[in-house]
Each structure stands twice: as structure tokens, then as C-alpha cells.
Amino acid sequence: MKLCMDLHTHTISSGHAYSTLHENIAAAKAEGLSILGMSDHGPGMPGGPDAIYFRNFKCIPRRYGELRLVCGAEANIMDYEGRLDLEDSVLEKLDYVIASMHILCVAPGTMAENTAASVRAMRNPFVRILGHPDDSRYPLNREEIVLAAKEEGVAIEINNASLHPKSARKGGRENILELLALCAKHRTPVLLGTDSHICDTIGHFEETLKLLSETDFPEELVLNTRPENLERILERKGF
Numbered sequence: 001m002k003l004c005m006d007l008h009t010h011t012i013s014s015g016h017a018y019s020t021l022h023e024n025i026a027a028a029k030a031e032g033l034s035i036l037g038m039s040d041h042g043p044g045m046p047g048g049p050d051a052i053y054f055r056n057f058k059c060i061p062r063r064y065g066e067l068r069l070v071c072g073a074e075a076n077i078m079d080y081e082g083r084l085d086l087e088d089s090v091l092e093k094l095d096y097v098i099a100s101m102h103i104l105c106v107a108p109g110t111m112a113e114n115t116a117a118s119v120r121a122m123r124n125p126f127v128r129i130l131g132h133p134d135d136s137r138y139p140l141n142r143e144e145i146v147l148a149a150k151e152e153g154v155a156i157e158i159n160n161a162s163l164h165p166k167s168a169r170k171g172g173r174e175n176i177l178e179l180l181a182l183c184a185k186h187r188t189p190v191l192l193g194t195d196s197h198i199c200d201t202i203g204h205f206e207e208t209l210k211l212l213s214e215t216d217f218p219e220e221l222v223l224n225t226r227p228e229n230l231e232r233i234l235e236r237k238g239f
């Protein structure tokens with residue numbers, strides 16, 4: 001399976017990541033990607049950049065030779081209402097937004113609370129991707145999540161870093177298998193993301209690809225396979 005985009009990557013600006021934007025760009029080119037997304041954490045994450053960081057993306061070129069760059073954020077879901085840590089006046093300036101739950105930003109609630117938080121975040125018109133809904137520390141009704149994503153035209157992320165043996169998230173493998181089964185059942189596309197915190201992992205989806213082949217996941221439901229799917233994600237047109 002040829003994959004052309006990685007929309008979940010961090011730079012040193014996230015506070016706990018280790019490469020610069022230009023190092024990430026070079027790595028994406030070396031991996032043969034045609035699209036790279038920069039998605040640093042929002043300010044709710046300790047060490048994360050202030051809102052002004054996201055307001056100034058106008059100064060960043062969106063093309064580096066053959067590589068298209070899109071500049072977004074991994075906004076933190078801050079409560080069970082699905083509120084994010086960046087205001088709409090910032091979100092509207094971004095090329096795209098990933099919304100994710102992180103232990104340092106929102107305490108795990110009940111399955112109903114976590115699911116409500118995720119669904120409400122997806123209803124935010126600026127959100128394009130739901131990040132890593134694969135963490136056993138946040139019990140989720142994943143069928144509800146998949147159906148809401150389909151209805152809202154939000155991409156469900158399959159996060160390669162959740163499959164890392166040292167990932168802080170728990171239960172990645174079984175939860176991703178559940179997500180893949182539900183997405184296949186409901187014909188809901190998925191977006192693979194590396195969640196790179198260093199340039200070396202950009203474009204490396206190996207662990208995810210193993211699961212896709214184990215489960216015979218339909219290739220046409222993998223958004224990363226076609227560059228034109230980027231517009232569907234950015235414009236939230238549905239899939």
C-alpha cells in the first residue's frame with residue numbers, strides 16, 4: 001500500500017518533541033511523502049506553544065518543492081463538553097485541526113463522558129481528525145465514535161505510535177483492531193498518522209500496516225492512499 005501523507009507530526013514547539021519543521025520536511029521528502037501536516041499540541045499541554053504560535057502560520061510556505069505542507073494543531077480536548085484549548089479565532093486560521101484526549105489535559109471519565117467529549121469535539125466545525133481514539137485509559141463507545149465521525153465528515157485516526165511497546169496509551173492493538181472492524185463494517189474511512197515526536201518516524205506506518213493486512217482492511221477506506229483525499233479532509237466534505 002503506497003501512502004502519500006502524514007498529517008500527525010510534532011516539532012520542538014510541542015515542548016516534548018525533538019525535531020524542527022525543516023528536519024520534518026526533509027524526512028517527509030526522504031520517505032517519498034507528497035503531503036506533510038504539522039500538528040503541534042495546543043497550549044493546554046504543559047510545555048506546548050501559546051496561541052500566538054498558531055496565529056502566525058501565515059509566514060510558513062505551504063510548498064517545499066514536491067512536498068505540500070499543511071499547518072494545523074493537535075488541539076487538546078479539555079472537558080467532557082468537548083471544549084478545545086484553542087479559541088475559534090485561532091482554529092479558523094489553521095489548515096486543519098486534530099482533536100485528542102490527553103492525560104495531562106483531561107482526566108479519564110466514564111465511557112459515556114469520554115464518548116460525549118469526543119463526539120462533541122467532532123461537532124466542532126474546525127475539527128477534521130479525531131486523534132488516537134484507541135486508549136484504554138479513556139473507555140469509549142467506539143461504534144458511536146465511528147458513526148459520529150462518518151456523520152460529521154471527520155477522519156478517524158489510526159495512530160501508529162499507539163502501537164509502540166512503550167506508548168503511554170494503553171491497549172492500542174486491541175482497540176485499533178476494534179476500530180478497524182467498525183470502520184470496515186460501517187464503511188468509514190481512516191487516516192493513518194505516525195504521531196511523530198522526532199523526524200525519524202515520519203512516514204513510518206509499519207505497525208499499522210501490519211494490522212491492516214492482518215485484518216484485510218479495505219484499501220479504499222485508507223485516506224492516505226490518494227493525495228486528492230486531502231481536500232476532503234481539509235474541507236470536511238465527508239467521505
Ligand SMILES: [Zn+2]
Nearest residue numbers: 074100131132
Ligand atoms: Zn496526541
Ligand SMILES: [Zn+2]
Nearest residue numbers: 008010074195
Ligand atoms: Zn500527537
